[in-house]
Amino acid sequence: MQTNPTFVLELLRRYHHPEKFANCPKDALSQSQIEYLCSVGLGPITYGTYGQWLEKCGRGQFEICQSADLTTRVIHAQLSNAAVDLVSELNDSGIQTVLLKGISTSDEYYDRPHCRVMGDVDFLFEEEETAGVEKAMARLGYVIDDRREANLNRAHHHHLPAVRHPETGVVLEAHTGLFRPESLPSRQPVFSRESMWEQTRPSTYRGHAVRRFSPEFQFVYTIAHWGFDSKWPVNLLSIVDTTHILQEHSTAMDWPQIAGWMEENDWLAGCVTILLTYLHAIGLVTLPEAIESATERSAKKLGRRNLKLFHRLIDTFPVGGRDKAGPLREEWSAQVFWEALLLPSSRFLRIPNACIRTIFSNSNRYNPIRMYRRMTEIMGGAGPALSLIHISEPTRLQ
Numbered sequence: 001m002q003t004n005p006t007f008v009l010e011l012l013r014r015y016h017h018p019e020k021f022a023n024c025p026k027d028a029l030s031q032s033q034i035e036y037l038c039s040v041g042l043g044p045i046t047y048g049t050y051g052q053w054l055e056k057c058g059r060g061q062f063e064i065c066q067s068a069d070l071t072t073r074v075i076h077a078q079l080s081n082a083a084v085d086l087v088s089e090l091n092d093s094g095i096q097t098v099l100l101k102g103i104s105t106s107d108e109y110y111d112r113p114h115c116r117v118m119g120d121v122d123f124l125f126e127e128e129e130t131a132g133v134e135k136a137m138a139r140l141g142y143v144i145d146d147r148r149e150a151n152l153n154r155a156h157h158h159h160l161p162a163v164r165h166p167e168t169g170v171v172l173e174a175h176t177g178l179f180r181p182e183s184l185p186s187r188q189p190v191f192s193r194e195s196m197w198e199q200t201r202p203s204t205y206r207g208h209a210v211r212r213f214s215p216e217f218q219f220v221y222t223i224a225h226w227g228f229d230s231k232w233p234v235n236l237l238s239i240v241d242t243t244h245i246l247q248e249h250s251t252a253m254d255w256p257q258i259a260g261w262m263e264e265n266d267w268l269a270g271c272v273t274i275l276l277t278y279l280h281a282i283g284l285v286t287l288p289e290a291i292e293s294a295t296e297r298s299a300k301k302l303g304r305r306n307l308k309l310f311h312r313l314i315d316t317f318p319v320g321g322r323d324k325a326g327p328l329r330e331e332w333s334a335q336v337f338w339e340a341l342l343l344p345s346s347r348f349l350r351i352p353n354a355c356i357r358t359i360f361s362n363s364n365r366y367n368p369i370r371m372y373r374r375m376t377e378i379m380g381g382a383g384p385a386l387s388l389i390h391i392s393e394p395t396r397l398q
Contacts, residue, residue: 007033008236008319009282011042015049016243016284024053034061036321040234041117043068048115069114076114079103080206082170083121087208089136090125098124098200098211100175102237105222107205108212109244117237120162120171124196127176130160134174137163142172158186178221184343185224188265190217215249216257220268227271232338233317233331242275246285255290262294266301266344273298274310281311303347313338336361 007029014021029037029050037046047065054062083103090097099107102118110116125133142163158177164170178196179185189195199217203210213221222245226238246253262269273295280287287295299307317334340357341350359375 006320008037008321011037011046011049012240012243012284013282015045016247018049025050028057029054029061031061031064033321034064038064038068040318041237042240044072044112044115044117045240048112072117073114076106076118078168078170079118079121080113082165082168082172084206084208085140086121086123086137086172087205087210089140090133091209093132093136095125095129095132095136096211098213099205100124101225104212105218105241105244109241109248116241120173122173122175124175124178126197130176134160137172137174141165141167179224179228183228184267185228188224188268190220190261190265190268191224215245215252216254219245219249219253220258220261220272223271223275224268226275227342230335233334236318239275239279243279243284246279250285250288253288255288259291259294262298267342269294269298270302270342273302274307274314277307278311278314301347303350306341306347306350309351310341333358
């Protein structure tokens with residue numbers, strides 16, 4: 001049985017493949033759907049894709065989208081100006097800067113950079129340059145205005161305390177690594193300090209010298225960040241980023257190198273296989289032949305049933321929007337289940353382990369009511385068999 005296309009999936013298809021959709025959508029987007037798209041950072045994309053149509057047939061929805069687009073343009077301009085000032089200041093101090101996340105991908109992969117919504121400016125630097133980076137940010141007027149950030153234990157974090165400019169409100173996050181030191185991604189050899197710096201390349205940002213990751217490394221880093229994100233159930237931006245990277249570099253990508261990384265990094269291989277095969281199944285990208293063998297090997301390790309379950313979870317969270325049709329109806333439950341299902345394990349034990357971890361999570365451990373609620377969610381509310389086992393293929397592009 002195939003799943004029904006959601007309003008989120010319809011938007012992604014029309015945004016990434018406008019040439020295949022000359023006609024207007026059959027169903028009008030409701031205000032709650034528009035609000036959801038804006039809340040997960042797809043407001044500008046929604047406006048650019050549906051703006052003219054909404055103006056004619058949904059004035060209220062059009063105004064919400066237009067407001068989101070205009071607001072994002074202003075915020076992006078502020079963040080972009082702040083990035084220019086920061087890069088200039090660090091260059092004057094002889095400190096190399098690697099742009100990370102939205103500030104890099106928006107400029108490199110989006111025709112309209114403001115369509116990549118972001119909340120701060122992330123950048124990477126060598127840890128021995130910490131004192132110089134802190135001084136540079138202070139000279140630009142940035143301060144730590146959150147007591148929790150001021151008390152940040154750097155031994156357990158991969159970035160300095162976030163700083164905020166008191167006048168513009170722009171937040172900078174200076175990274176010495178890509179993931180928390182004790183996290184699963186950080187234990188993948190490809191994300192070691194030596195490896196990530198080896199994968200940086202000279203580039204520019206608004207005429208200023210910076211460094212960026214190679215397309216291959218940006219691809220695997222974006223997917224790893226997506227798979228490990230603490231807000232995975234609503235993280236659509238990383239899916240859009242990954243699609244843009246593939247559309248831009250798929251034919252020129254060094255797929256044998258990526259296959260090698262997958263061979264050496266089991267957890268990463270799982271994430272790449274899950275998202276790449278999902279994007280291929282729904283028609284957003286074409287799975288390159290050069291990576292088919294690597295994804296096939298990884299799929300066998302994950303287990304076919306588990307891979308279908310991962311796809312079902314993506315179909316429900318985040319692509320399903322707020323109209324959840326799957327057995328896990330709450331974002332919190334989906335987050336815990338997803339993280340547990342990704343843990344390295346025998347393919348036969350992944351689903352049982354994920355169920356147990358979701359039911360007996362730290363938040364539920366001493367609350368029998370919560371444990372019962374999670375149990376009924378996982379069981380799907382009826383029947384002796386787990387409804388999670390009844391898994392359908394993602395909807396293919398018509």
